[in-house]
Amino acid sequence: MPGGTRLRCQSPEPDTPRRIRSRIAIAAAIAAAIFTLDALTPLDIAVAVLYVVVVLIVAPICSRRSMIAVCCALMSMTVIAFVMSHGGTYAAAPVARCIVSLAALAISGFLTLKNIAATDVLREQVTLLDLTSDALVVYDMKRRICFWNRGAHALYGVAAEDAIGRAPHEIVRTAFERPLAAMLAELLRTGRWEGELAQTCRDGRELIVASRWTLQRDAQGHPLAVLVTNNDITQRKRMELEIERQQQEIRAAIDAIPAMVWVSSADGRPVFVNERWSEFGVPLDRIGDSWHTLVHPDDLPQMQRDWRHALATGTSLENESRVRRGDGAWRWSLLRATPLIDELGHIVRWYGVTTDIEEPKRAAEALARSESFLAEAETLSETGSIGFSVPRFEMFWSKQAYRIFGYPDDAEPSLQAMLARVHPDDHARVSSLMKTAATDRNDIDAEFRLLMPDDDVKRVHLVAHAVAHVAKTGGEQSEYRGALMDVTEARNVQDALHRSLAELAHVTRITTLGELSASIAHEVSQPIAAIMTNGDAGMRWLERDEPQLDEVREALNNMLRDARRAGGIVQRIRMLAKKSAPNRVPFDLNALIEESAVLVQREIGVHAIELRLQLAQGVLTIVGDRVQLQQVVINLMMNAIQAMASTTGRPRRLAVCSSCTQANEVRVDVEDSGPGIAEADLQRLFQPFFTTRAEGMGMGLSICRSIVESHGGKIRAYAQPGLGATMSFVLPNSSSLLSVAVDGTKV
Structure with missing residues (x-):
């Protein structure tokens, strides 16, 4: 406290107006009483000394000036009372007592004034403490x-x-x-x-x-x-906690940045790095004075020139260099740094980001090569790039697209120009396709024909993907970007391949018939032998003295029945052997399986195989080429029979099952109890020229897969080594729509 004053344990409280008035009234009453006593009574004592009580009563409520006025008034009252009480006679003793009273009043006033001064100082100090x-x-x-x-x-x-x-x-x-x-x-x-x-x-x-x-x-x-x-x-x-939280968030954000963030002093000494540096495998102590050892020797001179220039000019730094990781590998890195400059123009800090651009660098190089290859590939593959916006159909064609449409490079690409080249038979379909693309924004995948000015017909395949973007005029619109491929040669080759597959399938059927020749001869010889037997019996019935016409009639009926049976067998064999175009019609798959079982019956008997037909109840109608699918069933059954030829020590069983799946498909399973198929062979089983038999050609199952897939189905193989194998294929039933190619589009 000022002046060494101690702090009191109780602060002085200001008097209220009511308390002030009470003190003044009490002081006035006491002063009047003392004056009366001093002036009107002949007491030989210093009564005026009692005015000190009045001084003490008013001291707490008086200022310095008020206290001086009170003391002067009391001293005046003392003198007046002295004069009144002694008249004109002034003895030495009364005068002495009057002087003592005046001295007492003066001393008490002085002390009170000093106390008031001290109290004012204390009050000011307390007021300051309150403020x-x-x-x-x-x-x-x-x-x-x-x-x-x-x-x-x-x-x-x-x-x-x-x-x-x-x-x-x-x-x-x-x-x-x-x-x-x-x-x-x-x-x-x-x-x-x-x-x-x-x-x-x-x-x-x-x-x-x-x-x-x-x-x-x-x-x-x-x-x-x-x-x-x-x-x-x-x-x-x-705020400190919030700042600390924000600092932690900022540090976490900086650590999460997919780049190496750093702060360095003016001379380049790192003072802060984020967590990405540790992932890069470069310790902080290696980034200090020896940072130049991390830069590839071929890139170091340029790095040093850029750094010296940035230090001299106080400008930002940007440099691409190869930096050595902790594992010794060199990685391309992009270094960007910005200086913090004080008001005197001196560099205080460097704030920088080092980004690993190894992958983008490789990607950029790969992209440059890819663009070069693409330009060459468009020419070599006869594939042009095409793009157009909807609904305005502003078009872009690459040079190869111009060549496919047969227009010069300076022609204006437009929808009208494209439609002018479309074959008349495909014009309505392509126009409808474009109108649908303008409204639905669906991807385009279509084949159609172009009629060229020299009457040459091209088959092209257009593939385009819709991409939404903001137009220059404002608003969002769609743009199609795609490729236009000249597939004329490919379709010609594909047609030739289909013809070759048909030829190969026909040859395979003939080969299968050759393998089944003994079974076919056995099946045909039975009705022929029956015909001969019934003919001989009929002749004997006619040669009797009294011909037995009823028996002859029955023999003739039996001959007709067996002849029809033999004719049916021959007809089915001719159908398998006949070379004809595929003909897809509805038929009963169960009946086809039963007929196929008859044709392999002798092979089943020769190899002592137990055949079980587990067919779905009722008629199992599908739509397809009967001859081709019968070839598949016979091929799978013959493969199963040949697989069990060497099986000994356990029963040889062949099961053919047909059923309807929950996916509205028809399924056929051919299961044998042979040695099974190795796991490694299952992946290659349906590849051309792959076979597990020494005498096999490796084309049977490949042809079966082609036939099944051309019918919209799938074929698979399941095997348990040592326990047998199952060949299974599924086909759409008669209520499913088959995909039929019509000018390259699907309906």
């Missing part, structure tokens, strides 16, 4: 509050009259960072303590305060009181 925003609290060594300023009132919401005389914990709950006894012991030892405290007010508010405790001692050094200064730092702490 501070910090909470100031004084409590004695019994922990009873004896001073509570306005800052404490504002902070805790408790008035001084409610706080003074109470213990601090009764006003606010405090959570101490360590035991209170230890904190008080430190206060007594050092005279000071400071730290942060968490406090809870009566209204539930939680505060964090910076608290400073100062111990006040008396003249003998004994502890007298504790001055506590609390500063509300709740918002600051929250």
Whole structure:
């Protein structure tokens, strides 16, 4: 405190107007009584000395000037009373007593004025303490509050009259960072303590305060009181926590950046790097003075030139160099750095990002090669790039597209120009396709024909993908980007391939018939032998003396039945052997399986195989080429029979099953009990020229797959080595729509 004044344990309280008026009335009454007593009574005593009581009564409510006026008035009253009481006679004793009274009034006034001056200083100090925003609290060594300023009132919401005389914990709950006894012991030892405290007010508010405790001692050094200064730092702490959280988020964000972020001093010494540097495998100590050892020797001179230029000019730095990873591998990296310059123009910090561009570098090189290859490939493959916007149909053609349409390079690409080249038979379909693309924004995949000016016909395949983008005029529109391929030669080759496959399938059927010749001869010889037997019997019935016409009629009927049976067998064989175009019609798959079982019956008997037909109930109608599918069934059954030819020690069983699947398909399973198929062979079983038999050609199953897939089905093989194999194929039933090629599109 100023002048070494101690802080009082009780702050002076200002008097209220009512109290002031009471003091003045009491002082006036006492002064009047003393004056009356001094002036009207012949007492030989210094009655005027009692005016000191009046001085003491009015002292707390008077200013310095008022007190001087009061003292002068009282001294005047003393003189007046002396004159009135002694008339014109002034003895030495009364005069002495009057002088003593005046001296007493003067001394008491002087002392009072001095006390008023001290009180004013104290009051000013207390006022200053009340004006501070910090909470100031004084409590004695019994922990009873004896001073509570306005800052404490504002902070805790408790008035001084409610706080003074109470213990601090009764006003606010405090959570101490360590035991209170230890904190008080430190206060007594050092005279000071400071730290942060968490406090809870009566209204539930939680505060964090910076608290400073100062111990006040008396003249003998004994502890007298504790001055506590609390500063509300709740918002600051929250801000610090928020700043710390934001810093952590920023650090996490910087660490998550897919690049190596760094900060260096003005001379380039790193002071901060993010987590990506550790992933790159470069320790921080290697990025310091020896950073140049990380740069590829061929790239180091340019790096140094760029760095010196940036240091000299204070401009940003950008450089591409190969940097050595921790594992010794060289990686292309892009270094960008920006300086932080102070108000004097000096570089303070460098903020930089080093990005691994090894993959983009390779991708850029690959893209350049790809663009070069694409230009050559368009010419070699006769594939042009084409693009158009909808609904305006502003078109783009590559040079190869111009050549496919037969237009010069300076012609304006347009929908009308394209449609002008479309074959008349395909014109309506292509026009409808373009109108649909303008409204539905669906991808385009279509084949159609072009009629050229020289009457040459081209077959082209247009594939385009819709991409949404913002137009220059504003708004969103779609653009188709695709390829136009001249597939004339490919379709000619494909047609030739189909013809070759048909020829090969026919040859395979003939080969199969050759393998089944013994079975066919056996099946045909039975009805022929029956015909001969019935003919001989009929002749004998006719040669009798009395011909037996009923028996002859029955013999003739039997001959006709067997002849039809033999004719049916021959007809089915001719159908298998006949070379004809595929003819897809509805037929019963169960009947086809039964007929195929008849044709392989002798092979089944020769190899002592037990045949089980597990066919679906009722008629199993499908749409397809009967001859081709019968070839598939016979081929699978013959493969199963040949697979079991070498099986010994267990029954040889062949099961042919037909069923309907939940996916609305027809399924046929041919299961044998042979040695099975190796796992490695299952992946190549349907490839051309692959066979597991020494005498096999490797074309049977490949042809079977081609036939099944051309009918919209799939064929698969399942095997358990040593336990047999199952060949299974599925076909759409008669209620499914088959995909039929019509000018390259699907209906």
